[in-house]
Amino acid sequence: MAMVDTGQLRLHVQRMSPPDGRPVTATAVLVHGLLTDSLASYYFTLAPPFALAGIDVVMYDLRGHGRSARPATGYTLDDNIDDLEALLDRLDVTGPVHLVGNSYGGTVAFGYAARHPERAASVSLIESEPATDAWAPKLGNILDRVLHELAHNEDDAIAWISANRGHNTARLARGAAKLARETSLSQDIPASGVLTENQIRAVRCPVLGVYGGDSDLALLAPWLQSVLPDCRTVVVPGHEHSVLVEAAGTVGGHILSLIQEASAPEAVEVAVR
Amino acid sequence: MTPTTEDTVLADLTGMLTALLEDEYGVDDVEITMTTTFNRDLELESIDLVTLAGLLQEHYGTKVNFAEFLAGMEFDEIIELTVGRLVEYVVQSLKAAEAG
Numbered sequence: 001m002a003m004v005d006t007g008q009l010r011l012h013v014q015r016m017s018p019p020d021g022r023p024v025t026a027t028a029v030l031v032h033g034l035l036t037d038s039l040a041s042y043y044f045t046l047a048p049p050f051a052l053a054g055i056d057v058v059m060y061d062l063r064g065h066g067r068s069a070r071p072a073t074g075y076t077l078d079d080n081i082d083d084l085e086a087l088l089d090r091l092d093v094t095g096p097v098h099l100v101g102n103s104y105g106g107t108v109a110f111g112y113a114a115r116h117p118e119r120a121a122s123v124s125l126i127e128s129e130p131a132t133d134a135w136a137p138k139l140g141n142i143l144d145r146v147l148h149e150l151a152h153n154e155d156d157a158i159a160w161i162s163a164n165r166g167h168n169t170a171r172l173a174r175g176a177a178k179l180a181r182e183t184s185l186s187q188d189i190p191a192s193g194v195l196t197e198n199q200i201r202a203v204r205c206p207v208l209g210v211y212g213g214d215s216d217l218a219l220l221a222p223w224l225q226s227v228l229p230d231c232r233t234v235v236v237p238g239h240e241h242s243v244l245v246e247a248a249g250t251v252g253g254h255i256l257s258l259i260q261e262a263s264a265p266e267a268v269e270v271a272v273r
Numbered sequence: 274m275t276p277t278t279e280d281t282v283l284a285d286l287t288g289m290l291t292a293l294l295e296d297e298y299g300v301d302d303v304e305i306t307m308t309t310t311f312n313r314d315l316e317l318e319s320i321d322l323v324t325l326a327g328l329l330q331e332h333y334g335t336k337v338n339f340a341e342f343l344a345g346m347e348f349d350e351i352i353e354l355t356v357g358r359l360v361e362y363v364v365q366s367l368k369a370a371e372a373g
Contacts, residue, residue, distance in 0.1 A: 014323060016340065019335065038320040039323065040318075041319070043323045044319070044322065044344055044351070045344060047340060066320045066323075067324075171316070171318070246348055248344070
């Protein structure tokens with residue numbers, strides 16, 4: 001296990017490189033979602049095929065999650081973007097990278113691209129959106145609802161989840177409740193600074209949005225395409241918010257195409273001519 | 274060199290899992306057999322499987338690629354994964370590497 005000290009805290013990082021000394025054609029940085037998520041969601045899904053395709057894959061656990069340190073405070077979106085920036089500086093991965101984010105991880109990835117457009121080769125948002133005025137209260141409400149129900153009577157809530165959603169989901173919920181109890185995450189996230197529409201428009205690299213057809217977030221696809229200069233979206237029918245782990249092959253295929261296209265712009269331009 | 278058999282690989286995996294459970298959860302009295310499931314019986318989380326992938330790589334080198342093995346599975350298959358299925362995969366990978 002690789003722990004990297006960013007100067008602020010220790011983050012758990014995993015890197016998967018192209019096998020057998022094959023040349024690296026691009027670097028991708030994968031950012032996971034909130035509460036129940038960790039870098040494992042990528043390690044066993046997108047990372048192996050990406051590495052085989054010649055991509056140097058960097059994955060890390062957000063603060064408070066997985067094996068990374070869990071400070072009591074510092075969970076705003078900007079704190080998470082600061083962590084990502086410090087980590088990539090520490091790893092010396094400062095050239096343009098392909099950012100991939102699942103759910104809240106996509107909001108972090110997009111925020112990093114907005115802060116450093118020169119460091120973003122592309123952004124792939126899986127069931128995710130940039131931080132807008134509407135985003136912060138919406139996420140705050142979801143966090144409130146989930147955590148209020150868990151905090152009200154955790155044992156009953158976990159028993160209900162176990163009976164209706166299975167043992168694994170119940171255990172994940174217990175972990176989420178613990179994270180919320182031990183940290184200021186549920187207060188910090190809704191209090192996060194957000195981006196203006198001009199700041200969102202300033203992300204000029206190629207952006208891909210991937211959504212589950214049965215997810216409310218799929219409704220964002222047309223807006224995302226209208227606001228960003230270079231954006232395409234894909235809706236995967238029959239899936240909800242967990243489309244990354246449930247349809248990893250499909251999701252990974254779309255992201256890989258974007259990365260390969262964006263990594264070889266000259267070649268594509270020549271081919272088009 | 275000890276020949277690779279299911280028994281030797283099960284012994285290797287038992288050692289890795291025992292160390293992982295003790296390091297992460299302070300648990301030191303778990304019985305591990307071929308039918309033990311990672312999720313339900315050992316209560317391992319997916320991030321623990323990342324740690325296990327690292328331990329497997331340390332022990333067997335690049336001959337055994339746990340991440341690729343799981344990446345080829347459906348989500349439900351991973352939830353139901355047994356130690357025995359991993360043992361079979363490791364034996365198969367090691368034999369393929371010897372033959373190749």
